[in-house]
Amino acid sequence: MRKMPMTFEGARHMPLFRRRSGGAGVQDRAGRRGRGFGFGLRTAEAPTVGEPRLDPAFGDESVRLALRQAADGEWSELRPALAAAQDAGGTELSFLVGAIADLPRVEQWTSRALADTPDDTLLLMLSGARHVVWGWEVRTGAWAKDVTEERWKLFHQRLDTAEEQLLEVAEREPTWHAPWHFLQMSGLGASLGPEIAACRFEAAVRRAPESPASHRVRLQQLSAKWGGSHDAMHEFARSVMLAAPEGSHLGELVALAHLEHWLSLPEGEDRAYLTSPAVVAELQEAAFRSVLHPDFTPVRGWQASFNAFAMAFSLADQPKTARLLFDALDGFVTKSPWHYLSGDPAKAFRAHRDRCASYRR
Numbered sequence: 001m002r003k004m005p006m007t008f009e010g011a012r013h014m015p016l017f018r019r020r021s022g023g024a025g026v027q028d029r030a031g032r033r034g035r036g037f038g039f040g041l042r043t044a045e046a047p048t049v050g051e052p053r054l055d056p057a058f059g060d061e062s063v064r065l066a067l068r069q070a071a072d073g074e075w076s077e078l079r080p081a082l083a084a085a086q087d088a089g090g091t092e093l094s095f096l097v098g099a100i101a102d103l104p105r106v107e108q109w110t111s112r113a114l115a116d117t118p119d120d121t122l123l124l125m126l127s128g129a130r131h132v133v134w135g136w137e138v139r140t141g142a143w144a145k146d147v148t149e150e151r152w153k154l155f156h157q158r159l160d161t162a163e164e165q166l167l168e169v170a171e172r173e174p175t176w177h178a179p180w181h182f183l184q185m186s187g188l189g190a191s192l193g194p195e196i197a198a199c200r201f202e203a204a205v206r207r208a209p210e211s212p213a214s215h216r217v218r219l220q221q222l223s224a225k226w227g228g229s230h231d232a233m234h235e236f237a238r239s240v241m242l243a244a245p246e247g248s249h250l251g252e253l254v255a256l257a258h259l260e261h262w263l264s265l266p267e268g269e270d271r272a273y274l275t276s277p278a279v280v281a282e283l284q285e286a287a288f289r290s291v292l293h294p295d296f297t298p299v300r301g302w303q304a305s306f307n308a309f310a311m312a313f314s315l316a317d318q319p320k321t322a323r324l325l326f327d328a329l330d331g332f333v334t335k336s337p338w339h340y341l342s343g344d345p346a347k348a349f350r351a352h353r354d355r356c357a358s359y360r361r
Helices: 026-033 060-072 075-088 092-101 106-116 121-139 149-172 177-190 194-207 213-223 230-243 249-264 269-273 278-288 300-314 319-329 346-358
Strands: none
Touching: 060 075, 060 092, 075 106, 075 121, 075 230, 092 121, 092 177, 106 121, 121 149, 121 177, 121 249, 149 177, 177 194, 177 213, 177 230, 177 300, 194 213, 213 230, 213 249, 230 249, 230 278, 249 278, 269 278, 269 300, 278 300, 300 319, 300 346, 319 346
16 A cells, blocks of 8 residues: 555554453553553453544644734734743743644735734734645645645745744744744755754753654664664664663654654564564653653643554554543544554544454453
8 A cells, every 4th residue: 555754545454453361461451550650540341432533733722813814914913822832931932833833824914913913923923834734735644756846935935934943933032942943844855964963953952851743753763764773773772761761752853753664664674563562662661761660741742642653552553552541531532643654544543443442351
């Protein structure tokens, strides 16, 4: 089946897991340790019934209001929310700007507003981020060889605008994480090379050392499909996990790296790779150092880490461990990494969740 580097349509056709018989192992270990880490997990026999849903606001009503204001082009009403996010520090502004940048037509009203108030740095930040996302939208998730010349031209035009605006923001506000995170994304698309990619990642993590989003972009930069290698990608994921405190969200990088590796393999080899004892052991180690660790804290966006591990364990023939994660999510779907399985992430999530829920030892 055709695989896409960013998204692809249609579910992969492979058995989700084997039934195992007898003996204690990682599945039993998950059953013993997988409760009591703060998410109110149901018992092993309870069904996972939450309706699969994608929520760009991550359950936050203030973010939901900001998204409505952005969709309506109400900059004067929206600006205080962005200012408050920046005042909160860390990656709050990056998160809110990223959520708004995914909305269609934001580039239209931000362009008009900038003509009137060119010195508004928050507005410039939002416009730059939107141009990054807008560029990726026209490029699509197709393999490079399948992108038309016209789409390439528009892609680079939009990224050029993004680069100019984001570099200006970074110069005006040298402590902000947000411009460097989106410069990582634009640099990836513009193929600016490994030195610039490394510098932008370092700039981002100096300002937000445990930003999962910036680490995810770096993982992509090191992947084989973007000119890196499987070895470099896995080494990065594991070194970051081991350097982070136990309970850190950054353990998700190990799961994402294995999913990227799986995606690159032909059908048959991909399943053999993810179900291999070595890969399963690495997934278990990463999960118990991060999302299944007692010190894991469900800060904003924790669902992304759980979705990554849930998909990895489901594909790795580990339904019992996957089920713990699906139970905690209660139907909350993030687009990534389920977009690797289907153009409808919620549909892919439901299929894997329901099959894992039906597992009985």
